[in-house]
Amino acid sequence: MPERNLVQAVRDALYEEMERDDRVCILGEDVGRKGGVFKATEGLQQRFGEQRVLDTPLAESSIAAVAQGLALEGFLPVAEMQFADYSFPAFNQIVNEIAKVRYRSNGDFGCPLVIRAPTGGGVRGALYHSQSPEAFYCHVPGLKVVLPSTPADAKGLLKAAIRDPDPVIFLEPKKLYRAERQEVGDGDAAVLPIGVATVVRPGTDLTAVTYGFMRAVTIQAASRLSADGIEVEIIDLRSLRPWDVESCVRSIEKTGRVAVVYEANRTGGFGAEIAAELAERCFASLDAPVSRIASPDVPAMPFSPSLEHAFMLNPDKVADGLRRVARY
Amino acid sequence: MPTDDRTLTREQVLDAYRTVLRARTLDDRRFVLNRAGKLAFIISPRGHEVAQVAAITALQPGRDRFCLYYRNFAAALACGFTPEELMLSAFARAADPSSGGRQTPGNFGSRRRGVIIGSSTVGPQIPKAAGIGLALKWKGEGALCYVSFGEGATSQGDFHEGLNFAAIHRCPVIFFCENNRWAISVPQPLQVAGPGVAERAAGYGIPGVRVHGDDFFAVHLAVRQAAERARIGDGPTLIEAEVLRLQSHSTDDDQRAYRDAAELAAEAARDPIPRMRDMLIQRGWLTAEDDAGLRAEVDREVERATEAAEAAADPEPGSLGRHVYADA
Numbered sequence: 280m281p282e283r284n285l286v287q288a289v290r291d292a293l294y295e296e297m298e299r300d301d302r303v304c305i306l307g308e309d310v311g312r313k314g315g316v317f318k319a320t321e322g323l324q325q326r327f328g329e330q331r332v333l334d335t336p337l338a339e340s341s342i343a344a345v346a347q348g349l350a351l352e353g354f355l356p357v358a359e360m361q362f363a364d365y366s367f368p369a370f371n372q373i374v375n376e377i378a379k380v381r382y383r384s385n386g387d388f389g390c391p392l393v394i395r396a397p398t399g400g401g402v403r404g405a406l407y408h409s410q411s412p413e414a415f416y417c418h419v420p421g422l423k424v425v426l427p428s429t430p431a432d433a434k435g436l437l438k439a440a441i442r443d444p445d446p447v448i449f450l451e452p453k454k455l456y457r458a459e460r461q462e463v464g465d466g467d468a469a470v471l472p473i474g475v476a477t478v479v480r481p482g483t484d485l486t487a488v489t490y491g492f493m494r495a496v497t498i499q500a501a502s503r504l505s506a507d508g509i510e511v512e513i514i515d516l517r518s519l520r521p522w523d524v525e526s527c528v529r530s531i532e533k534t535g536r537v538a539v540v541y542e543a544n545r546t547g548g549f550g551a552e553i554a555a556e557l558a559e560r561c562f563a564s565l566d567a568p569v570s571r572i573a574s575p576d577v578p579a580m581p582f583s584p585s586l587e588h589a590f591m592l593n594p595d596k597v598a599d600g601l602r603r604v605a606r607y
Numbered sequence: 608m609p610t611d612d613r614t615l616t617r618e619q620v621l622d623a624y625r626t627v628l629r630a631r632t633l634d635d636r637r638f639v640l641n642r643a644g645k646l647a648f649i650i651s652p653r654g655h656e657v658a659q660v661a662a663i664t665a666l667q668p669g670r671d672r673f674c675l676y677y678r679n680f681a682a683a684l685a686c687g688f689t690p691e692e693l694m695l696s697a698f699a700r701a702a703d704p705s706s707g708g709r710q711t712p713g714n715f716g717s718r719r720r721g722v723i724i725g726s727s728t729v730g731p732q733i734p735k736a737a738g739i740g741l742a743l744k745w746k747g748e749g750a751l752c753y754v755s756f757g758e759g760a761t762s763q764g765d766f767h768e769g770l771n772f773a774a775i776h777r778c779p780v781i782f783f784c785e786n787n788r789w790a791i792s793v794p795q796p797l798q799v800a801g802p803g804v805a806e807r808a809a810g811y812g813i814p815g816v817r818v819h820g821d822d823f824f825a826v827h828l829a830v831r832q833a834a835e836r837a838r839i840g841d842g843p844t845l846i847e848a849e850v851l852r853l854q855s856h857s858t859d860d861d862q863r864a865y866r867d868a869a870e871l872a873a874e875a876a877r878d879p880i881p882r883m884r885d886m887l888i889q890r891g892w893l894t895a896e897d898d899a900g901l902r903a904e905v906d907r908e909v910e911r912a913t914e915a916a917e918a919a920a921d922p923e924p925g926s927l928g929r930h931v932y933a934d935a
């Protein structure tokens with residue numbers, strides 16, 4: 280099997296799905312000739328032509344809306360928002376239109392499309408290229424939200440998203456685009472189900488539920504705790520809506536403690552929903568309060584390295600948070 | 608070539624030329640620092656400088672309002688930002704007057720100078736300028752709001768909403784589009800339907816003017832006439848300045864990957880700065896020796912600015928949470 284980094288895995292998923300089904304098409308800013316600002320669509324326009332890989336005007340609302348129009352006519356569009364921060368001009372189309380079309384037509388219409396967007400920080404992208412807006416979309420019934428953190432998960436889940444009958448917001452942690460490489464399978468065998476978490480590291484003393492770039496940070500934090508004899512079980516959710524509550528509950532029944540680690544700012548983040556649900560489900564098994572380890576409540580991640588560092592969670596900060604839960 | 612000598616003195620034009628040279632010299636220095644690994648991210652005004660400075664020279668910094676966009680490095684100098692201040696933001700230092708190192712360089716702001724703080728998002732300043740224009744109209748002091756953007760921004764719904772509102776309410780606004788024919792990799796034919804941006808004005812019943820952005824006097828005249836209309840209550844004007852993007856979109860982009868090499872070479876040969884110098888020499892306003900002297904002075908100024916900014920302090924990590932609300 281070939282070794283791929285995350286952005287190559289995204290590109291491979293798009294390539295394979297376009298080969299498999301000629302209804303699959305791509306649209307977005309700079310996705311064609313340039314192959315995307317992160318190269319996620321590199322070479323696809325050369326292979327599949329200008330119709331199926333369409334460079335759009337600089338207008339996210341119409342990118343989402345045109346994708347919906349294509350979906351309503353039987354195509355399977357994959358729209359790219361250049362940065363998750365710039366999905367907000369499309370918010371009305373996504374939340375009021377795309378998410379609600381099935382419900383409001385009493386099931387007569389569906390909207391099978393994928394909106395891909397690079398998310399998260401730690402790349403000196405500053406306020407407008409670092410945000411983690413998953414909670415906004417997770418709040419919306421009718422949308423599915425996926426946020427993978429490994430090349431194989433990205434590929435498998437993107438293929439699943441393209442095959443899904445409903446709209447999927449597919450968030451890609453840009454910090455991980457060129458981080459790790461791993462062997463990634465292809466074809467139907469590579470498809471992964473949306474809504475299923477994975478246990479990244481087994482442990483007995485404490486459960487850490489996480490996703491995205493925080494998976495890697497939490498793994499590093501866990502090895503520090505391991506040196507002190509505390510074994511953290513890490514669950515990478517991979518999908519946020521729906522999310523795999525049962526896997527988390529099973530783990531907490533074993534460990535009796537849980538912390539949710541997420542990159543977005545703390546208040547109202549998706550980790551707050553996870554914490555609430557797990558507190559409700561696991562009350563009888565918990566030996567400590569459900570805890571959140573998240574970024575500070577400032578509007579976004581600053582450009583200056585000193586401030587970016589102050590904002591971002593790192594293994595030290597996460598290890599501190601996990602220790603507090605372990606010692607409660 | 609339209610002349611505008613009646614309202615411009617030799618000193619004013621030479622002053623503008625010095626600002627243009629400052630912008631270019633600072634920009635060149637930024638690229639040296641970028642290659643040395645000292646500056647993370649640059650958006651260059653190369654090719655836009657003459658148009659930007661000509662436009663601002665026709666206005667009244669201190670009295671008028673300016674909603675600039677990220678490519679307005681030369682316009683910011685013309686609005687009164689000093690070379691040292693722009694270098695402070697390039698280095699993301701605490702003393703960066705626009706954002707204290709929080710934003711990527713290029714998001715200019717200074718209440719004192721009437722420069723309204725911008726963001727990296729393409730387009731939102733356009734309807735905001737309509738609101739500022741409405742307020743200025745209500746105040747009745749004859750001030751106006753100047754707002755600039757690329758042709759890519761005209762695809763956003765915000766462009767329509769801003770022009771429509773400003774036209775309905777005859778707001779004193781100058782909409783200044785710097786059309787370099789490329790929005791990252793997307794060329795004008797895939798961005799702007801119809802002949803161009805200036806023609807859009809007709810739909811709102813306001814004047815639309817197209818000018819050669821390398822012609823200092825033509826740009827100055829267009830902006831001066833728009834300002835006269837705005838100040839007497841005749842409402843907004845849309846100006847489209849045709850400019851060249853002589854650099855890649857940003858330091859994260861390489862335009863050789865999607866633009867024709869011959870076209871790039873042809874554009875490089877049409878650099879507006881030598882053209883402005885030749886025009887000044889033809890008029891007898893500048894000699895070759897004056898020019899060399901001026902450039903040497905600007906070099907020294909940029910050298911001092913760079914040294915001071917490089918030596919300046921980074922933001923304190925503890926300041927991360929300041930200014931989220933008024934009370935902290």
Ligand SMILES: Cc1ncc(C[n+]2csc(CCOP(=O)(O)OP(=O)(O)O)c2C)c(N)n1
Nearest residue numbers: 365678727728729757758759760789790791
């Ligand atoms: C709403 C939004 N979408 C996408 C981007 C990413 N982006 C930054 S600049 C740019 C191209 C802008 O082109 P144009 O408006 O023509 O101005 P230019 O950069 O050429 O001066 C894009 C797509 C953004 N900043 N904001």
